[in-house]
Amino acid sequence: MEKLLEIKNLTKKFDEKEVHSGVNFTLFKGETIGLLGNSGTGKSVLLRSLIGLEEIDSGEIYYRHHRIDQLKEPELVQVRTKVSYSFQNGALFDSISVFENVAYPLFEHTKLSEKEIESKVMEILGLVNMVEAKDLMPSDLSGGMQKRVGLARSMALNPEVLLYDEPTAGLDPVNVELVLSIMNEFKKRGFSGIFVTHDIPAAKKICDRLLILKDGKIYFDGKVNDFENSSDPFIKSFSSSV
Amino acid sequence: MIARKIKKNLLLVGEISQLFKEFVHCLYTRPFYLGRLYEQIIHLGMGSISITLVIGLVTGMVMTLQFGYGLEKFGGTLYVPAIVSLSIVRELAPIFTSLLVAGRIGSGISAEIGAMNVTQQIDAIRALGTSPVRVLVVPRVLATIISLPLLGTLSAFMGIVGGLIIAYTEFSMPVGFYVNKILTNVQVMDIVGSMFKCAFFGLVISLLACYRGFQTTEGTKGVGDAAIWVVVRTSTIILISDFFLTKILLLLFG
Ligand SMILES: Nc1ncnc2c1ncn2[C@@H]1O[C@H](COP(=O)(O)OP(=O)(O)OP(=O)(O)O)[C@@H](O)[C@H]1O
Numbered sequence: 001m002e003k004l005l006e007i008k009n010l011t012k013k014f015d016e017k018e019v020h021s022g023v024n025f026t027l028f029k030g031e032t033i034g035l036l037g038n039s040g041t042g043k044s045v046l047l048r049s050l051i052g053l054e055e056i057d058s059g060e061i062y063y064r065h066h067r068i069d070q071l072k073e074p075e076l077v078q079v080r081t082k083v084s085y086s087f088q089n090g091a092l093f094d095s096i097s098v099f100e101n102v103a104y105p106l107f108e109h110t111k112l113s114e115k116e117i118e119s120k121v122m123e124i125l126g127l128v129n130m131v132e133a134k135d136l137m138p139s140d141l142s143g144g145m146q147k148r149v150g151l152a153r154s155m156a157l158n159p160e161v162l163l164y165d166e167p168t169a170g171l172d173p174v175n176v177e178l179v180l181s182i183m184n185e186f187k188k189r190g191f192s193g194i195f196v197t198h199d200i201p202a203a204k205k206i207c208d209r210l211l212i213l214k215d216g217k218i219y220f221d222g223k224v225n226d227f228e229n230s231s232d233p234f235i236k237s238f239s240s241s242v
Numbered sequence: 243m244i245a246r247k248i249k250k251n252l253l254l255v256g257e258i259s260q261l262f263k264e265f266v267h268c269l270y271t272r273p274f275y276l277g278r279l280y281e282q283i284i285h286l287g288m289g290s291i292s293i294t295l296v297i298g299l300v301t302g303m304v305m306t307l308q309f310g311y312g313l314e315k316f317g318g319t320l321y322v323p324a325i326v327s328l329s330i331v332r333e334l335a336p337i338f339t340s341l342l343v344a345g346r347i348g349s350g351i352s353a354e355i356g357a358m359n360v361t362q363q364i365d366a367i368r369a370l371g372t373s374p375v376r377v378l379v380v381p382r383v384l385a386t387i388i389s390l391p392l393l394g395t396l397s398a399f400m401g402i403v404g405g406l407i408i409a410y411t412e413f414s415m416p417v418g419f420y421v422n423k424i425l426t427n428v429q430v431m432d433i434v435g436s437m438f439k440c441a442f443f444g445l446v447i448s449l450l451a452c453y454r455g456f457q458t459t460e461g462t463k464g465v466g467d468a469a470i471w472v473v474v475r476t477s478t479i480i481l482i483s484d485f486f487l488t489k490i491l492l493l494l495f496g
């Protein structure tokens with residue numbers, strides 16, 4: 001199988017606080033992996049490192065043949081249009097409307113006409129059920145709505161890999177199902193993803209493989225089946241936490 | 243303790259120079275965001291016009307009053323237009339306007355960028371494959387460098403008008419005489435020098451404001467702290483560097 005992302009011996013400290021102490025894993029083409037772990041174990045920091053938003057202390061991060069951790073900001077542009085990060089809190093630009101937020105990457109990175117951009121934006125907003133809110137400002141949206149717009153924005157460029165940072169947290173059950181079905185659709189089209197979540201049932205449903213981050217390392221890396229049948233008490237505490 | 247402080251300040255200078263380098267690099271590489279530049283000129287520059295007008299006018303009036311009565315004792319009223327206009331054009335207009343802009347625009351920029359930083363919008367700009375320097379810094383710094391000299395000139399003009407009003411009403415100076423004195427005393431180089439000063443101060447204000455915005459952490463409190471930092475630092479730098487700029491301009495143009 002083709003490797004898309006490969007992380008080798010990644011370590012990361014904030015001042016004296018060690019967040020990662022040797023993280024290793026690989027994301028293959030076409031698969032979606034779930035990244036689990038207690039709050040504060042460094043899941044968001046890990047995703048941010050994967051697109052060069054966070055400088056790492058040592059180790060190697062590859063996207064295809066690009067060595068992410070050594071690329072400079074201008075060189076990362078190409079990677080970031082292919083590997084897209086959907087922020088935990090949405091991180092919408094609050095000075096422009098919902099529509100303009102989703103249109104932003106299209107204006108920056110495509111040669112589409114304004115008409116084409118408009119129809120593309122409406123299509124993506126339709127996916128996340130936010131068409132009616134297109135002219136609202138982010139501050140007029142609820143947290144869950146902001147998150148869905150953020151997801152839409154990160155999908156605008158048809159990235160090859162999507163890094164979902166708790167995309168379903170704080171959503172109502174209907175919208176959780178909606179987001180999961182979008183992720184599934186995305187997967188069916190052959191794209192890959194890393195799904196950070198505390199929602200174990202959702203992760204089991206969507207993911208081919210599950211990882212658990214614990215004490216700065218990947219504590220478990222295996223198929224959903226192995227995860228469920230594991231006798232390790234720590235893994236059990238996860239798999240039974242429904 | 244002192245060594246640590248010096249080291250901290252040297253680091254600061256280094257990081258700001260780095261930001262300046264990136265800013266310059268963006269000036270001659272694509273893409274250019276002319277729409278954003280225009281927006282910022284309207285927002286930062288035009289927004290400061292009314293207050294500039296008032297400050298300029300009042301400065302001219304007060305100066306003329308002071309010098310008028312001060313010099314009247316020695317029979318020197320005739321020199322008032324020259325003294326007032328030169329000090330306004332060369333010093334007071336650029337300094338007052340810049341200090342005002344440091345307070346208004348500098349704090350605004352740092353608070354805005356700071357708030358974007360703590361809400362991860364700066365990260366989002368990067369994550370979407372664009373450069374925060376290009377998107378945020380370039381339009382703001384250019385807009386300030388363009389606007390401030392124009393505001394300073396406007397302020398100087400209003401100061402001269404204010405002086406004229408007081409010279410005419412308080413000291414019964416003929417309008418023609420006053421205007422004539424201005425035209426023979428204020429040289430083109432005085433205005434150019436003054437605009438140059440303003441442009442330099444504009445660069446200092448906006449660059450430091452952007453820099454501090456990017457450094458903002460610690461949520462809402464950090465945003466307020468950033469604004470304070472910018473106003474205090476830039477005001478100090480403006481006043482100190484003005485001395486050296488004035489010295490250089492005097493050496494060059496007399
Ligand atoms: N910029 C930063 N400076 C200092 N410490 C940080 C910074 N960003 C993250 N951390 C620390 O790194 C650790 C991991 O944070 P992270 O946000 O990755 O956790 P997480 O696994 O995503 O948690 P959650 O499930 O709650 O989102 C935390 O202890 C956090 O305090």
Ligand SMILES: [Mg+2]
Nearest residue numbers: 043044088165
């Ligand atoms: Mg997180």
